[in-house]
Amino acid sequence: MPPTAAPSPAAATSLERSALLVATLTSFLGPFMISSVNVALPVIQADLGLTAVQLSWVATSYLLAVAMVLLPAGKIADIHGRKKVFTAGLAIYTLASTTAAFADSAAWLLVFRACQGVGAGLFVTTGMAILTSIFPPHKRGRAIGIYVAAVYVGLSVGPFAGGVLIQQFGWRSIFLIMLPLGVGAIAITLAFLRGEWADGPGQRLDVAGSLIYSVAILALIYGASILPSLSGAALAAVGLAGLALFFRQQQRTAHPLFEVALFTANRTFAFSSLAALLNYSSTFAVTFLMSLYLQYLKGMPPRNAGMLLMVQPMVMALFSPVAGRLSDRIEPRLLASAGMAVTVAGMLVFSRLHPDSGLVGIGCNLVLIGFGFALFSSPNMSAIMGAVDKEHYGLASGVVATMRLMGQMMSMAIAMVVLSLLVGHETIGPANFDRFLQSVRTVFLISALLCSTGVFFSLSRGRLRQP
Numbered sequence: 001m002p003p004t005a006a007p008s009p010a011a012a013t014s015l016e017r018s019a020l021l022v023a024t025l026t027s028f029l030g031p032f033m034i035s036s037v038n039v040a041l042p043v044i045q046a047d048l049g050l051t052a053v054q055l056s057w058v059a060t061s062y063l064l065a066v067a068m069v070l071l072p073a074g075k076i077a078d079i080h081g082r083k084k085v086f087t088a089g090l091a092i093y094t095l096a097s098t099t100a101a102f103a104d105s106a107a108w109l110l111v112f113r114a115c116q117g118v119g120a121g122l123f124v125t126t127g128m129a130i131l132t133s134i135f136p137p138h139k140r141g142r143a144i145g146i147y148v149a150a151v152y153v154g155l156s157v158g159p160f161a162g163g164v165l166i167q168q169f170g171w172r173s174i175f176l177i178m179l180p181l182g183v184g185a186i187a188i189t190l191a192f193l194r195g196e197w198a199d200g201p202g203q204r205l206d207v208a209g210s211l212i213y214s215v216a217i218l219a220l221i222y223g224a225s226i227l228p229s230l231s232g233a234a235l236a237a238v239g240l241a242g243l244a245l246f247f248r249q250q251q252r253t254a255h256p257l258f259e260v261a262l263f264t265a266n267r268t269f270a271f272s273s274l275a276a277l278l279n280y281s282s283t284f285a286v287t288f289l290m291s292l293y294l295q296y297l298k299g300m301p302p303r304n305a306g307m308l309l310m311v312q313p314m315v316m317a318l319f320s321p322v323a324g325r326l327s328d329r330i331e332p333r334l335l336a337s338a339g340m341a342v343t344v345a346g347m348l349v350f351s352r353l354h355p356d357s358g359l360v361g362i363g364c365n366l367v368l369i370g371f372g373f374a375l376f377s378s379p380n381m382s383a384i385m386g387a388v389d390k391e392h393y394g395l396a397s398g399v400v401a402t403m404r405l406m407g408q409m410m411s412m413a414i415a416m417v418v419l420s421l422l423v424g425h426e427t428i429g430p431a432n433f434d435r436f437l438q439s440v441r442t443v444f445l446i447s448a449l450l451c452s453t454g455v456f457f458s459l460s461r462g463r464l465r466q467p
Helices: 009-048 052-080 082-100 106-134 137-169 178-192 207-225 230-250 267-283 286-296 302-309 311-327 332-350 359-386 390-422 430-459
Strands: none
Touching: 009 052, 009 082, 009 106, 009 137, 009 178, 052 082, 052 106, 052 207, 052 390, 082 106, 082 178, 106 137, 106 359, 106 390, 137 302, 137 311, 137 359, 207 230, 207 390, 267 332, 267 359, 267 390, 267 430, 286 302, 286 359, 286 390, 286 430, 302 311, 302 359, 311 332, 311 359, 332 359, 332 430, 359 390, 390 430
8 A cells, every 4th residue: 555644755756766667677578578589480480390370379379368467467456556466477577588498399488478478467567557656647648658668669679689689699598688687677676666556455356257358358369360260250259259248247246357437437548548459450560561561572681671660669769758748738639649640641651552662761651650659659548547546557557558469469460361361371472462562552551541540539538637
């Protein structure tokens, strides 16, 4: 529980700095690991003899585990203490990362990746909640902007730093590097993050709701990952039905895992969350599609393509803190809506790609999309966290992370379905370059439509502050 006496200004400032440091470090760890592992996949496949399906699960097992624990972890943190759950997540993540470095089979690597996801889910959903608990509203936007920027720094640095580590020390080094980073984060948390934040005492964890939610998320994400197969569509439908059952069950239980009223009675929270879902659904596949386009149609080597694609997350990292500070003074819905509108423009530009599109123009458009995302992300996150009472900070943080993860999976599912329908299961080559390019254009048009819908929800969320 928070201390009864208000801390002195100096103590409050010290606590804010410690919380921001440790939250920023942990927000860097997950994206860095994701992007580094993507670079390491061919080497891992050669070393452990993984099949194509097993290789895809190296990434999917982590995302699934994160998604399944986000909401239960947020509720547990609200009841028992966010710092406790945050520290436990760091410990699990650090241990799983270290043991993954010694995996000698596909099965063990997937187990450790899932454990990594569990740990990440615990500290992702509580890190934002701790920041919101500590920082007053007039400073919150700046703190969230720095937190979000660290995510993009991780995505930017991961491919390059991971590539260097893999080349010099092998793929296991990208897991071992998490040991000093994780231990350092735990030490800072225990030494400097004084106090505890548990604003929902007296409540109980809804075990039945947690099980329904986790199974529904498992079916939905796994089904989406194997679309457009019939079994994938069936599993996705089961997942959606499970989520509908979950929402209905939550309305009837005395201690709900998820406060449905946050969506039904809190317009700002609901529309901000939907805007986040649509924005991530529109933007996450950009790097995937443009990487293929640059390497296949422009003939760029992987390292050069990766360096060009780093432009987008670097712009995100640069401007997210600026957007966060602006949201402390300017209504967040205006900034976020403007950012989504800029992103729509970028998607429309990429929907007109052709084989002779210039690299300078492509780079400038990546800058545009990165700027739009940065202008949207921090203010929108600030709006979500500012729209709920403090006893729901952990839950709201879990919703933010869930929307991000679901949007990312939806974005990849859209890209894979379109590629499967237009290109099929062929290897991409000169014989089907025209159909591949048509697929890329189609995905970007769908993304522009989704993002345009997100602009509507963003503008319609209502004012966060009274004039």
